[in-house]
Amino acid sequence: MVAFADRLVLRQRELGHPLCVGLDPHLDRIPDAFRAGTMTPHDPASADAVERFFMEVIDRLAGRVAAVKPQIAFFEQLGWRGLQALERLVARCREKELLVVLDAKRGDIGSTAAGYARAFFGETAPLRADALTVNAYLGLDTLEPFIDAASAAAGGLFVLVKTSNPGSGDLQGLTVDGRPVYLHLASALGTRAERLAGETGFSGLGAVVGATYPEDAKRVREAMPEALVLVPGYGAQGASAAQAVAGFVRGPNGLEGGLVNASRSILFPAASDWGAAFDASLKQATDELGAAVA
């Protein structure tokens, strides 16, 4: 099996940009052509509409991006039918050779973490992902079952290090021995990079670092020189393409070593012809990010 880090980086070198598209079913924004009824969470028709919409999105993304990032929260609000839809969407991604970074932000102790790891990395897992976002507030020991499972499945992990929201400093930014908490975490993760290392020099033990804090992204890169970074905050959250790739490193074809995610700005463009507007938004993002990493 080829390590997640290599699968991602090699594919991105072919494509020439680091865009990842988030699959976030905001029920109130699903385009008219796909909507069903009132789109309330408890209505089974809502899950069907979400599935139809994202099947179309996935087909339009195939061959144009390396990875997608389904946000499991929005599927969970639809109950088990939402999870069923997500399982089918993940299967379609696999057919279309899109890597799946499941944005679940899971984190729990011992046996429970192992449960999540089996849910998302197990060989026969109904919702098998290529990579998973995880939360390390509970402690580094709680990452071990995830690292073990990712290693066995040649998968990746993106640990929440410095997030893109305004309050991300509340805990992540508290100063300990002259350095913020998030850098202590980054350093501890950096020492474990080997566990999910690929042959490109990158490690699938990655970090989430918000595009809205480019200086922080550079500091995280120093602490985790081999890590892939997953960068939310580009697009609707206001960060520019240049800010989004601040934590990338120079490779043979340009800056690399991460994924820049956009969701709403691509999924829900303001236009009457959704399909054409989607394609145009996608092209704009890949062009912008392609230029930023050139």
Place this chain on the structure above:
Amino acid sequence: MVAFADRLVLRQRELGHPLCVGLDPHLDRIPDAFRAGTMTPHDPASADAVERFFMEVIDRLAGRVAAVKPQIAFFEQLGWRGLQALERLVARCREKELLVVLDAKRGDIGSTAAGYARAFFGETAPLRADALTVNAYLGLDTLEPFIDAASAAAGGLFVLVKTSNPGSGDLQGLTVDGRPVYLHLASALGTRAERLAGETGFSGLGAVVGATYPEDAKRVREAMPEALVLVPGYGAQGASAAQAVAGFVRGPNGLEGGLVNASRSILFPAASDWGAAFDASLKQATDELGAAVA
């Protein structure tokens, strides 16, 4: 609607103990009488077996504990069928007047946090809980959608403050201005107690504080005088009943203000007659904890 804090505390005063039973479907430990085939996650029969087992558990718990704590990770490993089983189990809990503390440890930014909040507190949510565990590493702003939703639904939140695992000090215990990170978080939460306050003097904006660190529980109580505490680590994880209630406060009938969780020690007793052993383990835990709060 009666606030979660009051519903919990008033019920516990009737019962005389703070035991909460965790519903953790470890597939390899489901008793023989309920098992189906190999109990692998992808087999639909596994979800059916888990549902049958916990229906029986819930019926045995009715009238004997105030609350149960389903661990969603173990249901997620079964895919959408696991979530479907969990929805039915939560509905049964409601019929049996057991409060449901959904152990999901969710945490995400803005609109995504709102998605989770709708999933678990929405009026028509398929998986509606009375309270939810959440992770605040992303920042206090990320708790707001959860607090808003809990407030509207008269629900509760248990924020991960100091967990029961050996590595819980890695981030939670880092020292900032002479105090550990977890106490900075507890103080910030303490100032928001009013948002989910009940008439008993307790607030449903609670904290998770592991039974394995009783001294830490006392410090958290000072920072969050009105908070309910959810205490994992009693039973299989080795903490005593006295350690588990270290963060409780003296009320009219004894120590109160929290839930002490036990899962494996009650669900999976080592005995050939599962039903009798379950009842005996349950009685032992309620007696022990009842004596500890007397």
